[in-house]
Amino acid sequence: MSNTIHTIAPISLDNLKLYFADKTINYLVDYKNSKLQGQKLLTYLGNLDLKADIQIDDARDPEFLELLKVYFESTTLVNVPSLERAAIQVLFEYRGLVPSDFFSEFIQNNQEVLSSWTSKLDSLVLYNTWIINDQAAKDEVSSFPLDETDSIDGINWVSLLKHEDFYFYFQTVDFSNLKNYTRYFNENLFKGKNLYTFWANEKNPMFLITWGILEQQINSTEWATLLNKATQEIKDQENATSV
Numbered sequence: 001m002s003n004t005i006h007t008i009a010p011i012s013l014d015n016l017k018l019y020f021a022d023k024t025i026n027y028l029v030d031y032k033n034s035k036l037q038g039q040k041l042l043t044y045l046g047n048l049d050l051k052a053d054i055q056i057d058d059a060r061d062p063e064f065l066e067l068l069k070v071y072f073e074s075t076t077l078v079n080v081p082s083l084e085r086a087a088i089q090v091l092f093e094y095r096g097l098v099p100s101d102f103f104s105e106f107i108q109n110n111q112e113v114l115s116s117w118t119s120k121l122d123s124l125v126l127y128n129t130w131i132i133n134d135q136a137a138k139d140e141v142s143s144f145p146l147d148e149t150d151s152i153d154g155i156n157w158v159s160l161l162k163h164e165d166f167y168f169y170f171q172t173v174d175f176s177n178l179k180n181y182t183r184y185f186n187e188n189l190f191k192g193k194n195l196y197t198f199w200a201n202e203k204n205p206m207f208l209i210t211w212g213i214l215e216q217q218i219n220s221t222e223w224a225t226l227l228n229k230a231t232q233e234i235k236d237q238e239n240a241t242s243v
Contacts, residue, residue: 003025003026004027005026006055007029007030008033008034009029009035010035010044016048019050026053027051028052028053028055029041029052029053030055031054031063032063037063038067038070039074041054042070042071042076042078045080046191052080053080053082054067056086059086060102064086068086068090069110069113072087072114072154073154074156075152077190077191084156084159084163085163087160088169089102089103090103090106090107091114091117091118092169093107097168097169097171097172116153116154117154117157118174119177120184121157121169122178123178123179124199124206125170126141126144126185127141127181127195128206128207128210129141129210132210142180144179145178146179147180148183149181149183150183150189158190159198161199161201161204162198162203170206
């Protein structure tokens with residue numbers, strides 16, 4: 001028996017009750033026929049905080065592209081796999097990491113928000129240094145331009161960090177983009193959680209290598225093996241069907 005419930009939003013009370021009895025249930029929201037659209041839907045799903053995805057039949061559909069734009073700009077932190085996969089594909093195309101122009105028009109029309117996302121994402125290489133309990137590391141991060149923003153506009157860049165394939169993004173870090181985002185690095189700005197909650201996970205090779213070196217549990221040869229494995233997995237996924 002499938003644990004996926006096909007529904008519209010808002011989800012009926014009867015269907016919501018099923019989740020409280022069985023936490024393995026996932027909801028697949030029919031976006032086209034839902035009463036909630038755009039930011040209203042993201043706010044709704046973010047508040048419910050249950051396992052839900054949005055059914056997308058065509059990633060070039062204008063309705064989906066408008067929702068994707070809202071997602072990139074939203075102040076609501078959500079977990080929506082279809083939007084996360086699309087955002088990763090957009091960023092890879094934006095950075096020239098994949099030979100595709102699937103989202104070329106979307107990229108052309110959303111340069112400002114993409115620039116904002118990539119500045120924060122690139123700067124995670126500084127955050128990876130910041131978390132080292134070493135004064136020299138702290139001084140190195142402090143030498144970069146200071147940015148004390150606590151804006152949560154476009155907050156969902158942090159949602160991508162749970163995806164192993166996303167870390168291919170860091171193959172082309174723009175070092176001119178790096179900023180010392182002190183408030184993102186130190187405060188609980190992500191739905192009451194700190195950045196470390198999202199960064200320190202087993203799918204993040206950058207965190208794992210930092211942790212491994214500090215704990216003396218990994219050497220450069222092992223790291224090269226891990227990197228080669230991850231790169232091959234990314235190539236395999238690129239050959240799969242796009243979003």
